[in-house]
Amino acid sequence: MELKITEEGLKKALKSARKPEVTAKQKLPVRYHVEDFKVEGRTRAFLEAFAAILKHSNYKFVLDHYIRISAKCSRCTTNCQIYEVTGDEHDIPCYRSELLLSIYRRHFTVAGQMSGRLFGDPGLTDEHLQELAASVWNCTACRRCVNECPMGIDHGLVTHLARYVLSEIGIAPRALVVSTREQLIGDSGNTSAIPVPALLDTLEFLEEDMEEEKGVKIKFPINVEGAEYLFVPAVSDFLMEAETLMGNAAVMTATGGSWTIGTGYFDGINYGLFYSDHVLEKAVQKILAEAERLKVKKIMIGECGHASRSAKYFYPAFCGGKDALPIINCMEYAYDMLKAGKLKLDPNVIKERVTYHDPCNIARPGWIVQQPRELIRAFCKDFVEMTPNGRQGVCCGGGGGTVSIDEIMPYRMEIGGKYKAKQIVDTGAHYVIAPCANCKKQIREIIDYHKLDAELVGLHDLIYKAIIFD
């Protein structure tokens, strides 16, 4: 499979699903839908929002550092899967960051303000704002470029901030904003708008299924006060990844773990990680409230990269600092149980070749890299790695919330996911294991779109097939 995009592919990828009249009305040439916002005076509004964010958050010293240190060596081009496919200079991570850094330099540093007056620089223009709004959502925020920046600039952090500032003036993908609204102030309280009765029905149905298949009573404990683990998967798992959930339940039952699902809040998804610190904080605090209600000792996140990262790395910041409850991922639990000899897996069930996709959010910091591999090696005979993998792993192409934006699907397939498609073909694997709700959706679409001969599964899907009950 050729990595570089063809002209025809580029045409397909860049086609906008937006109606031209909406684009004209909003003066926003982007591919994602945006709810109506106040168009006139938005450059000023952007600068005000930027100033307010700099005042109250921790970004100022980071930007001060980045504007001084950036050497423009363009080494990041070698580690950006978007750039490697398009070859377009506008997709260079350093260029994307410069879009925001130049605004900071011009409007928020003394030197910038002085030279602006001296040379009559008009400052932030609407065109610049439009380019920024389009550019930051072309990035999957996978932070692979960070590994190759000699100056240590985190383009992922800059992109995150740019999206946050834009969202404060109303420019954010509608898909994410609507889901967040349902999660934070809607009746269902979760991003997929699943009502509690439907959840209970689903779980009951799965319990019956499991008893039929495995001959063992496997329960989904609901609202158990004082349980050790509060289980919080990506809520879409309840709709789309039943096998993964059954795997989670099977592991907990086989190892005698004490766990519970809370009906007060059962959604690990946190789109705040992608576009707004405000949302990030509110969503993480919903987990805290549920954990306090059920008096659990630890929080276990299901198979989901961004849910795990937003909990692990932001729960302490927003929910009690040092006293915050420990956060683990379900794969860490399974790994510990495997090491302790409590989890037994049949090595003769999975005969096909398997490969493992590293979700950026959990692999990039080096948090969950070895654990799933040890689990896989414990029961899969034919395991092959993708190259590169682990902390250097390539994003599925749907990272940074882009997978939830359905209207940019062609972009995700032709550009974002091209590298992953090539990796999958190169391994020749039948099963592609992707322990992340976002990656699962994206890779499933990749397999369909590029007509690959592979099947997408979660790690717990396979564990469910191979698990042995005593």
Next chain:
Amino acid sequence: MEAWLEFGRGPLFRISFTLMVLGSLRIIILQIIGMIEAYNRSADKIVPWGDLWKKTFSWLIPIFNIWRKRPVYSVISVLFHIGLILVPLFLAAHVLLWKNSVGFGWFHISQSLADYLTLLVIITAPLLFLMRVLNKNSRFISRTQDFVIPLLLVIPFITGYICVNSSISATGYQVMMFFHVYVGNLIMIMVPFTKIAHCVLMPFSQFVTGVGWKFPKGAGDKIIATLGYGNKPTWFDNPRIGIVTEAETSQEQEDKK
């Protein structure tokens, strides 16, 4: 000419040296203060120090990193930096100059080593410039200073090398020395104000990024309040179509009644 040279090596050198040191100290101290403030503001104190130290050293001494991607450019760049750092600081004549004007000196490298390192810079700097010009990515993202600085940096090396190693006329020597001294002073002044600042800031980079991801609690609410959005963030009720203040809202309600 002699007087100009004396001025450049004497008072002007002291001024530029002071500007360089104080300017660099200023940005370093501001950086550290910013980092400590950010760290204190966030409740999350879990920073992966070990990982950050490892990353810092892996880029300060990039023996293992340079072969991975763009090896030719990387090797040239590293050689350039080695000469660039060692010669100005440890050349015997320079150490003497420090001693005479700022009152203290340190060890120096041999003249032949200094000559080789100087040649290294003279060869690699134009190469770096050319690679920046010829590579379409680098050219596209470069600002003016990115093109100018390598060429500016190489001037003191060329002139210095000529002064030491060739038999030129006394006037020629003075002209060379003039450029050597004055461009050298200019570069020193530029250190804190241009991208050359990375020579003092780079060791902090990984830590800045590490702490940068630690967010303070309650910042989102304060930002909304500062912007006058009240309790209406974007996800609440799409208030960004014409911002409605609290007063206006109650007025509207009365109108409806």
